[in-house]
Amino acid sequence: MIRIRTMTAADVPLGMRLREQAGFNQTETDWRRFLDLEPEGCFVAELDGEPVGTVTNCVFDSVGWIAMLLVDQRVRGRGIGTRLTEHALAYLAARGVRTARLDATPRGRPVYEKLGFTAEYELARVEGSPEGGGPHGAVSPIAADQLDVVVELDREVTGTNRRRLIERLYREKPEAMHVFLASDRIAGYLTFRDGFHATQIGPGVALSDEAGRALGDVAIERCAGQTVFVDVPTDNGPALDWTESRGLVVQRRFTRMRRGEPVVDHPSQLWAGSGPEKG
Ligand SMILES: CC(C)(COP(=O)(O)OP(=O)(O)OC[C@H]1O[C@@H](n2cnc3c(N)ncnc32)[C@H](O)[C@@H]1OP(=O)(O)O)[C@@H](O)C(=O)NCCC(=O)NCCS
Incomplete structure (x- = not known):
């Protein structure tokens, strides 16, 4: 039973x-x-x-x-x-x-399809020990009073108010979260955390390719010598190009799926999913 x-x-x-x-x-x-x-x-x-x-x-x-x-x-x-x-x-x-979402593995996908989930887009998990990276003048560790702006930026890109997640990740590892400043405005953020097999880079969003690349380069410099995973929407060509240029290779794919009302999000500005757990 x-x-x-x-x-x-x-x-x-x-x-x-x-x-x-x-x-x-x-x-x-x-x-x-x-x-x-x-x-x-x-x-x-x-x-x-x-x-x-x-x-x-x-x-x-x-x-x-x-x-x-x-x-x-x-x-x-x-x-x-x-x-x-x-x-x-x-x-x-x-x-x-009103909307249930998830990132499905190939094994999980048929289970979800039978329950009425439909595919939205694909994410590629890239992995490797990245080469290159380094500091960037516009990237700095986040200050606590910048969290509200980061939450709002994340909401605009993901169509979801992930405040609880972002604040929690910040509290767990404040030194990992970075922001990109363009004309004194935050135009991207990125964080990373420990994983069992590899450091998971993400979540992170960027309003420009320059911001995405700069944040990514700072993250991989901070993770020097470690194996990393990054989950990148395949609609975000510049992010995939950046991961390739840093020596990361596609390990597996996830399908983002939905049941219920559509969520308006912008995968082309999502540079790194949070991992399959929460987008
Ligand atoms: C994905 C996963 C959770 C599915 O769990 P599961 O208990 O095998 O799932 P179900 O039994 O409900 O469904 C699997 C299959 O069994 C079939 N099935 C369902 N009820 C059944 C029953 N009573 N008797 C026999 N088969 C049954 C389903 O139709 C389905 O068939 P399909 O593969 O042809 O679609 C499991 O394979 C797993 O843990 N995989 C590794 C982790 C993973 O990928 N998780 C998904 C994350 S998105």
Whole structure:
């Protein structure tokens, strides 16, 4: 019998075990962030009393992000992933969300399509130990009083008020978040965080190619000697060109999918997704 229950901090080892099986990049810190941001909205599936699956939600006003759909490989193909996704959708509906979004792996996509999700665009995950990079006169570490402007810029580009996420990432690693200033106005930001296999660069948006490249170059200088992942919308040609010029190669692709009302976003200005968890 399949039963779905709320996930708690005691389930983080389960999350880490399933993440390992799937080759995902999240750390325990990532799982704790999912739980802190949505304490009632992360779920575990039990099969005959044994925990075998997870899913997380994150509500940003009228938009809800579904992530971390993981089912133990021993029990896949029995409808557990579908049940978890249905549960996530019911949670989002109860929270008044009008659009559910997610970044699907090729394995996840058919599950979501059967539940009415449609594809919006593709993201390429590029990886490698970047070459080049360096400081730029217009890029500086963010100051706390610039956070509101960054949240607003991110909202304009993503069509989503991700204040809770951006503030949380800033609190976790303030020194990683940088802004690009053009004529005293913030025209981009970018941050990075630790991952299990590689440092995840993102989220980050840029209103010009110069801002995107400069922010990216500062981030890779800060991550010198590390393997990095960057999730780039394939509609953002200049960002992909920049990653290629820095020696990063495409490792996998995600499909951004939606169920419900369209969200007006601008993937050509999204230089780095936050990782598949929250756009
Ligand atoms: C994606 C994933 C979560 C799916 O979990 P799952 O429990 O196998 O999903 P389901 O069983 O609901 O659906 C998988 C397939 O089984 C079929 N199925 C559903 N209910 C079934 C049942 N009762 N009996 C047999 N098959 C069933 C589904 O139709 C689906 O078939 P399809 O592949 O032809 O579309 C799992 O493969 C996984 O953890 N993958 C690695 C991590 C990953 O990629 N996660 C997705 C992130 S976006």
